[in-house]
Amino acid sequence: MFDSFVAGQLAIGASVGLTYALVAIGFTLIYRVLSAVNFAHGEVYTLGAFATLVAVTTLKAPPLAAVPLVIVVGLAAGLGIERVAFRPFRRFTDEASLKSRAVREATLLSSLALGIVGREAMDQVWHGQWLAIPQDKMLNQPVNLGGVMLSAGELAIAGLSLVLLVGLQWLLLRTRVGLEIRAVSSNLVGAQFSGIDINRVVLATFAVGSILGALAGMVVSLAYGSIQSSMGLTVVLKAFVAMVIGGLTSIPGAVVAGVLIGVAEGAASLWVASAWTEMVAYVLLIFTLIFFPRGLFRRRGA
Amino acid sequence: MNRPLPLGWLLAAVILVVVPAALWLFGSAYAARLAQLVLITALLAAALNLLIGTAGLLSLDTVVYYGFGAYLTAILSTNYGTTLPTEILAAAAAGALLGGLIGWPLVRLASIFFAVATMGLATIFHTTVLNWVDLTRGPMGYRGIPAFKLGEFTIDGWAGNYYVIAVVVLGGVWIVHRLTHSYYGNAMRAAREDEDCARAMGLSPHALKLQAYAVHASLMSVAGALYAHANNFLSPDNFVLLESGLTLTAVVVGGLGSLPGAFIGALVVVLVPELLRPLGNLRAFGFGMILFLSILFLPRGLWSEVSSLAFVRRHLFREGWLKR
Amino acid sequence: MLKTLAVLAAVLFAAAAQAQAQTLKFGCYIPLTGPVAQYGKSMLNGFNMALKDFEATGKLKGAKVVIQCEDDQNRADDGINIARKFVEDKDVLAVLGSWASTVTLAAAPIYNTAKIVNMTPISSHPDVTKLGPYVFRQSIIQTAEGAANAEYLMKLGVKRLAMIGLPNDYGKANIALTRKAYEAKGGTVVFEEFIRPDAQDFRATLQKAMRENPDTIYMGLFAPQGSLVAKQARQMGIKIPIYGAAALDSRDFLKLAGDAAEGVRMLLVYNPSTGPKMAEFFKRYEQQFGAPPEPFAANAYLTFTMMLDMVATQMPKVNRESIREGLDKMRDLDTIAGPLKYDPATREWNFRFFPGLIEKGSFNVVK
Numbered sequence: 007m008f009d010s011f012v013a014g015q016l017a018i019g020a021s022v023g024l025t026y027a028l029v030a031i032g033f034t035l036i037y038r039v040l041s042a043v044n045f046a047h048g049e050v051y052t053l054g055a056f057a058t059l060v061a062v063t064t065l066k067a068p069p070l071a072a073v074p075l076v077i078v079v080g081l082a083a084g085l086g087i088e089r090v091a092f093r094p095f096r097r098f099t100d101e102a103s104l105k106s107r108a109v110r111e112a113t114l115l116s117s118l119a120l121g122i123v124g125r126e127a128m129d130q131v132w133h134g135q136w137l138a139i140p141q142d143k144m145l146n147q148p149v150n151l152g153g154v155m156l157s158a159g160e161l162a163i164a165g166l167s168l169v170l171l172v173g174l175q176w177l178l179l180r181t182r183v184g185l186e187i188r189a190v191s192s193n194l195v196g197a198q199f200s201g202i203d204i205n206r207v208v209l210a211t212f213a214v215g216s217i218l219g220a221l222a223g224m225v226v227s228l229a230y231g232s233i234q235s236s237m238g239l240t241v242v243l244k245a246f247v248a249m250v251i252g253g254l255t256s257i258p259g260a261v262v263a264g265v266l267i268g269v270a271e272g273a274a275s276l277w278v279a280s281a282w283t284e285m286v287a288y289v290l291l292i293f294t295l296i297f298f299p300r301g302l303f304r305r306r307g308a
Numbered sequence: 309m310n311r312p313l314p315l316g317w318l319l320a321a322v323i324l325v326v327v328p329a330a331l332w333l334f335g336s337a338y339a340a341r342l343a344q345l346v347l348i349t350a351l352l353a354a355a356l357n358l359l360i361g362t363a364g365l366l367s368l369d370t371v372v373y374y375g376f377g378a379y380l381t382a383i384l385s386t387n388y389g390t391t392l393p394t395e396i397l398a399a400a401a402a403g404a405l406l407g408g409l410i411g412w413p414l415v416r417l418a419s420i421f422f423a424v425a426t427m428g429l430a431t432i433f434h435t436t437v438l439n440w441v442d443l444t445r446g447p448m449g450y451r452g453i454p455a456f457k458l459g460e461f462t463i464d465g466w467a468g469n470y471y472v473i474a475v476v477v478l479g480g481v482w483i484v485h486r487l488t489h490s491y492y493g494n495a496m497r498a499a500r501e502d503e504d505c506a507r508a509m510g511l512s513p514h515a516l517k518l519q520a521y522a523v524h525a526s527l528m529s530v531a532g533a534l535y536a537h538a539n540n541f542l543s544p545d546n547f548v549l550l551e552s553g554l555t556l557t558a559v560v561v562g563g564l565g566s567l568p569g570a571f572i573g574a575l576v577v578v579l580v581p582e583l584l585r586p587l588g589n590l591r592a593f594g595f596g597m598i599l600f601l602s603i604l605f606l607p608r609g610l611w612s613e614v615s616s617l618a619f620v621r622r623h624l625f626r627e628g629w630l631k632r
Numbered sequence: 633m634l635k636t637l638a639v640l641a642a643v644l645f646a647a648a649a650q651a652q653a654q655t656l657k658f659g660c661y662i663p664l665t666g667p668v669a670q671y672g673k674s675m676l677n678g679f680n681m682a683l684k685d686f687e688a689t690g691k692l693k694g695a696k697v698v699i700q701c702e703d704d705q706n707r708a709d710d711g712i713n714i715a716r717k718f719v720e721d722k723d724v725l726a727v728l729g730s731w732a733s734t735v736t737l738a739a740a741p742i743y744n745t746a747k748i749v750n751m752t753p754i755s756s757h758p759d760v761t762k763l764g765p766y767v768f769r770q771s772i773i774q775t776a777e778g779a780a781n782a783e784y785l786m787k788l789g790v791k792r793l794a795m796i797g798l799p800n801d802y803g804k805a806n807i808a809l810t811r812k813a814y815e816a817k818g819g820t821v822v823f824e825e826f827i828r829p830d831a832q833d834f835r836a837t838l839q840k841a842m843r844e845n846p847d848t849i850y851m852g853l854f855a856p857q858g859s860l861v862a863k864q865a866r867q868m869g870i871k872i873p874i875y876g877a878a879a880l881d882s883r884d885f886l887k888l889a890g891d892a893a894e895g896v897r898m899l900l901v902y903n904p905s906t907g908p909k910m911a912e913f914f915k916r917y918e919q920q921f922g923a924p925p926e927p928f929a930a931n932a933y934l935t936f937t938m939m940l941d942m943v944a945t946q947m948p949k950v951n952r953e954s955i956r957e958g959l960d961k962m963r964d965l966d967t968i969a970g971p972l973k974y975d976p977a978t979r980e981w982n983f984r985f986f987p988g989l990i991e992k993g994s995f996n997v998v999k
Contacts, residue, residue: 011843016417016836024832026344043420110419112365115560116603122596126665130593136856141890146867157867172493203342230832232860232888236667240830243549250424251760275836281799281826288428295425296413338716345709438799439826447801448757449708449737539712541738543801546708582713589673591666591703 015272023268025226028167030245030252030260035174037263038255039191039211042082042113043246048238049124050083050216054223055233056128061273062143062198069143069228077217077222084216091116096204111168121238128235136234145228159229168261170218171261177214178257187211191255245286251294252303259303315363315568316485317569323347323474328467340441340466342578344473344538348531349574351477353528353558354567360556361490361565363520364420364500369426370431372410373403375482377532379437382542391457396476402527408518415517422625430549435484436621438544444475449543456537480527487523495597496520561602563609572610576602647821654695654696654948658720658939661711661729661733663738664703671928675753676701677921678932679728684936688692691944698944704730708738715742725943725954726751728935731928733757733801742766746874749955753935754928757801758809761979768959770935777878778809778984779900782817785848785875787987788897792822794846796837797860798853806852808878822846825987827858828838835868844869851914852877859888866892873897881927893990900988901928901969905997913968934967 029051036044056078061072094110145159177186189197190207198204226241227233245260248267250260267287274286294302328484328518331340352370359365377399384390384398414425436443444450456463456472463472487493499506499513536542554577562573600609660679662672680700686697702717704710711730718724718788719742726749727976730736734754743750752760753769756777761769770875785793793814797807803826811821823843825837838861841849848867851858858880866872876885876898886893900906902925904914913933925933942958943950960979965972972981986997 011839014839015836018833018839020885022831022833041420045377091600111560111564112603114366115557116600119596119600119603123593123600126590126593126596129665129669130590133673134667136670136884136888138859138888138890146863155869210397226832230860231863232832232856232891234856235669237832239667243431248430250421254420272836275840279439279825280828280831281439281833282435282836284828285432288431291428292414292425295421299417299421301421313998336720341713345713367753384689441804447734447799447804448759449734449801451737451759539708539738540741542706543708543734543738545706545734581710585702586700588703589664589669592705602992 011278015276015278016269019269019272019275021163021266021268022271023265024160024163024167025222025229026221026241026248026267027264028163028170028225029219029241029263030214030248030255030264031167031170031174032222033245033258034241034249034252034255034260035218036211036215037249038257039187040092040113041191041210042092042110043117044092044212044215045114045118045242046087046121046124047117047216047219047245048242049121050080050087050219050232050238051223051226051241052125052128052235052238053083054220055227056132056236057220058224058227059137059139059233062139069145072224073221076220079100080211080217082221083220084212084214085209087117087120087214088214091115091120092208093205096208106156125235125238130305134235135253139227139231139233141231141300143228144231145225146231157229162225166221167261170221171258174214174218174257181211183207205276209251219278244287247291251291253301256301256303259301263302284299297306316482319568319571320478321589323478324471326472327471331470332467333511337466340470342582344466346469346574346578347470347473347477348535348538349555349558349578350571351480351531351534351572352528353562353570354481355524355531356555356559357482357506357562357567358488358527359520359524362493362500363496363517364419365415365517366423366523367426367576368423368549368552368556369429369579370552371434371549372426372429372497372548373407373528374535374551375433375437375542376527376534377403378536378542378546379450379532381533381536382453383443384450385457385537386450389454389457391459392463392472393458397611398529399529403529403532404522404526406529407522411518411521411525415521416514418475425553427549430552432547434544435445437547444542444544447544449541451541453540453542455540470540473538474587476530476534480530481567481570482515483523484527488565488567492590526630529627557599559609560597561606566609569609574612588624634804648736649837654950655698655723655767655944656695656725656950657700657723658936659714659721659724659729660701661704661714661718661727661735662701662731663706663735665707666707668706668731673702673924674926675731675932677917678753678925678929680933680937681793681917682927682936682940683919686749686940686944690818691941691946693817695947696885698939698953699728700724704735704739706735708735711735711854712734712742715739719743719746724748725950725952726939727934728939730755733760737763737801740764747956748952749959751935751939753931765960765979766956766978768842770823770938771931771981771982772878772985774805774934776982777806777985778811778813781810781850781875781877782813782819783908784897784899784987785814785815785819785850786874788848788873788986790848790873790875792820792844792846793801793848793850794823794841794843794844795825795850795852797824797826797851797856798829801831803852803881806879810850810852820949824876827853827861829857831862832860833952835864837861838865838868838870847872849874850877851875851880854879854883855882858997859893861944862889862892862896866956867905875894878927881988881995883924883926887993893993896990898988898990899985900995900997901983903926903983903986903988903995903997906984906986907970909968910970930968934969938962938965938967945984947951 023207056075057076061075063066092113111112145162146157149156186202186207247266250259251262271283271286274283315454383393384540411472498518499516503513558577561576584591587594655953659812664672682962702714731754733755736752740750740763744766749766756774797803823841874896878899880898906909989998
C-alpha cells in the first residue's frame with residue numbers, strides 16, 4: 007500500500023530529518039578533529055537563531071542579510087567555546103594525556119556545563135520566553151516543485167545542507183587547511199611533529215563547525231518561526247545520534263543518517279502514535295550499533 | 309597505637325551516628341530530606357563509578373535502572389503490600405537481570421558508541437514510562453506509595469526512613485568497595501586500560517564489563533526502590549536524561565573511580581543547588597558555573613581514584629595485609 | 633559613653649518596635665529556572681503585584697507581608713525539598729504553588745501532613761485537591777473546562793472532532809475530560825493523538841488527523857506547540873476551523889502563530905472585556921510590567937489577593953490552622969474575574985468561562 011498519504015508521511019519525515027542532518031554537520035566536524043563531543047553545540051545553534059531574530063526585528067534586515075551577523079556570532083561562540091572549555095585540557099602536550107580518556111570525558115562535561123551556563127544566560131536576556139520570527143520574514147512561502155508542494159523553508163534547509171556538505175568536503179579534501187585538519191584528526195601528535203600548529207587547526211575547526219551550527223539555527227528558525235533558549239537541547243542529541251549512526255567521523259554519513267532518522271520517524275508514525283516516535287531514533291541507533299558496531303558509514307582505517 | 313581509623317568505619321560512623329545526631333539535635337526534617345537524597349545519590353554515584361571509573365564504560369543510563377527499580381517497588385508495594393526485604397531483593401535481582409540482558413549486546417561497544425547507546429536507552433525508558441499509562445499511570449504520576457514496611461512494622465518519620473536508607477546504601481557501597489578493591493577490581497581496571505593485554509592474561513573483558521554493568525544496574529535499581537518510598541510519588545519527569553547527567557556530575561566532581569568521591573560528589577550535586585536558592589532565577593546559571601569551574605580546575609575530581617587507591621593501599625600495608 | 637548608650641537604646645527600641653509589628657510570611661514554589669521558567673516568572677509578577685495592591689489598601693494594620701518564592705525548576709524533587717523547608721519555617725503561614733501538577737502532586741501531601749495550607753493557583757490536574765483537607769485550588773479545573781468546551785463545540789455545530797494533545801499530566805487530563813463531555817453530548821471524536829512536546833514539526837500528526845475527515849481540530853496544547861500546529865495546518869492548506877484549550881489564551885500564541893491564530897476559538901477566563909475590574913487590572917498590570925498579563929499572572933494575582941483579604945479579616949490572630957478554616961468558610965467572592973463560587977466538597981473555586989475567538993490579533997469574547 008503506497009498511497010499519497012504514506013508518501014506524505016515519509017516526505018515530512020525526510021524534511022524533519024534534514025534539520026537533524028544540518029545540525030549534525032558542524033557537530034561531526036568538531037568530533038572528527040578532536041574525538042571530543044561538543045555538547046555546547048546546541049547553544050551555538052540557539053545563538054544563531056537569536057542572532058537571526060535580532061537581525062530581522064531590531065535591525066529590520068531582510069532574512070538573507072542576517073547571514074553575516076549569524077556568521078560572526080557563530081565564529082565568536084566557536085572560538086569562545088574552544089578557548090574556555092577545550093583548550094585548558096590540552097595544556098599537557100605529551101601523547102598519553104592528549105589521547106587519554108580522561109581528557110575526552112573532561113571536555114565532554116566541560117562543554118555540557120558551558121552549555122548550561124550559556125542556556126541560562128540566554129534565559130536571563132530573553133526571560134525564557136518563546137519568541138517569534140515575524141511572519142513576513144519567515145521562509146514559509148509555498149513552492150510548487152513539479153506538483154509537490156514544498157515550503158521555501160524546507161528548500162532552504164535542504165539547499166543549505168547540500169551546500170555545506172559539498173563545501174566542507176571541498177575544504178577538507180582540497181585545501182591546505184583541510185589537509186591540516188585531516189592530519190590533526192588522524193594523528194594529533196604526528197601532526198604536531200610535522201610542524202602543524204595544533205591550536206590554530208583546532209581553533210579553525212571550532213570556528214567552521216560553530217558557524218555551521220549557527221547557520222543551522224538561522225535556517226531552522228526562519229523555517230519554523232519559534233525560538234526559545236532551550237531549543238538546542240534536543241536538537242543536539244539528535245545530531246549526536248545521527249553522527250554515531252553515520253560512523254562518527256563521516257560528514258556525508260551523518261547527513262544520510264540524519265535524513266534516515268527523520269524518515270524512520272515518519273514511517274513509524276504510520277503505525278504508532280506520535281508520542282512513541284520519540285524513541286525511534288534511539289531504537290534505530292541501538293540496532294545500528296549492535297549490527298554495525300562502528301556505525302553505517304565508518305571510513306576504512308579511521 | 310597511632311593507627312589511623314580506617315576510612316570505611318569513619319564513613320559509617322559519620323552516616324550512622326554523627327549525621328543522625330546532628331539532625332536530631334537541630335530537629336530539621338528539611339535537612340533529613342536532603343541527607344536522604346545525598347545518600348541515595350551516593351549509591352547511584354558509587355554504582356556509576358564502578359562502571360565508569362573502574363570498568364571504564366562512560367554511561368548515561370542511570371535513570372533507566374533507577375527508574376526501573378523505583379517503578380517496580382511502587383507497583384509491588386501498592387498492589388501487593390510487599391515489605392522492605394522483598395522489595396530490595398526484587399529490585400536487586402530484576403535490576404541485575406535487566407542489566408544483564410541489555411548489557412549483553414551493549415558492553416561490546418567501544419567508548420563513545422557505548423555512551424550514546426546508553427543515552428538512547430534513557431530516552432527510550434522515559435518515553436515508555438510516559439506512554440505506558442496502564443502500568444505506570446503515565447504522566448499522572450504514581451502517588452500514594454506507602455512507607456517502608458519491615459514485617460508488620462511500618463517505618464515512618466524521618467529517623468526511621470533515614471536509617472533504612474543509610475543501612476541499604478552503606479551495604480551497596482560496601483559491595484562496590486569489595487569489588488573494586490580486590491583482584492577482581494584490578495582485573496576490571498586491566499580490561500579498561502588495555503583489552504588485548506587483559507585477554508593475554510586470561511581475562512575476558514566482555515564478561516568483566518558485563519558483570520560490572522549488571523552489578524551497577526542492580527545497585528541503581530535498589531537506589532530506585534529506596535527513592536520510591538522516600539518520595540511517596542513518582543512521575544516520568546523524575547527520570548529524564550538530565551537526571552543521569554546529575555549522577556555523572558557527582559561522579560566526575562567527586563573523582564572518577566573513588567568511593568569517597570561518590571559521597572563527596574553526591575553532597576555537591578544535592579546541596580549546592582539547595583544552597584544556591586537565594587540566587588533566585590540565577591540559580592541554574594550558578595550551578596552551571598560551579599560545575600564548569602570545578603571541571604576546569606579539578607579535572608581529576610575532589611578525590612580521584614589514584615589518591616583513594618593510595619589511601620587504601622597505605623592502610624593495607626600498615627595493617628600488614630599486603631607486603632610492600 | 634552616654635552617646636553610645638543612647639544609640640544602643642535607640643537601636644534596641646527600634647528592634648522592639650519591629651518585633652511588635654506582625655509579619656505574615658507566605659511561601660511559594662514555582663519554576664524560576666529551566667525550560668518553563670517564563671511561566672513561573674509570570675506568576676511571580678502576579679504575586680508581587682497582589683502584594684503591592686494589598687499593602688496600598690491599608691488593611692494590614694501595621695503588619696508586614698512577605699512572600700518567599702523558591703525555584704522548583706519544575707522538578708518533583710525540588711518541590712519536596714522546598715516543602716520540607718517551608719514546613720520547618722514556623723513563620724510560613726501558607727504556601728502557594730506550584731505551576732506543574734507533577735510538582736504539586738509530589739509536594740502537597742507534605743504540606744497536608746504538616747497541616748499547612750497549600751493553595752495552587754495553576755495546577756489543574758483533577759486529583760490535586762483529593763490529596764487532603766489542606767490542599768486548595770484557585771484555578772481553572774479541567775472537569776469544568778471539559779464541560780464548557782463540549783458546550784461551546786456543540787454550539788458551533790462541530791460533529792467530527794480531531795484532538796491533539798500534550799503528552800503530560802495537563803494534556804492527558806485535558807483531552808480525556810473534554811472528550812468525555814463532548815461525546816456525552818453526542819459528538820464524535822474521530823482522531824486523538826499526543827504529540828512530542830520537544831518536536832517542532834507536527835505535520836505528520838496533522839496529516840493523520842485530516843485522513844479521518846474531521847470538521848474541527850482541537851488542540852489541548854500550550855502556546856509554543858499550539859502555535860506551530862496552527863501555523864503548519866494553514867501552511868498545509870488545511871481550511872477547517874481550529875479550536876484550542878483555555879491554556880492557549882496567551883499573548884505568546886498570538887505572537888508565535890501570527891496570521892494562523894485568526895479564527896481560532898477557545899474559552900477565555902481573563903479578558904479585559906469581561907468586566908470593569910478586569911479591564912482595570914489589565915491596565916494597571918501593563919503599566920507596571922510593560923505588557924498585558926498572561927492568564928498565569930492574573931491567576932496568581934487573584935489567588936494571592938484572595939488569600940491576603942481573607943487573612944486580613946483574621947488579624948491579628950493568624951496561624952496555619954486559622955487560614956485553612958478561613959479558606960474553607962468562604963463561599964462567594966467578588967474578584968477581578970467576576971463573582972466566583974467555592975465548592976467546599978472539593979475545595980475548589982469555579983471559574984466562569986467565556987466563549988472566545990481570535991480576531992484581528994486579539995482575544996475577543998463572543999457575545
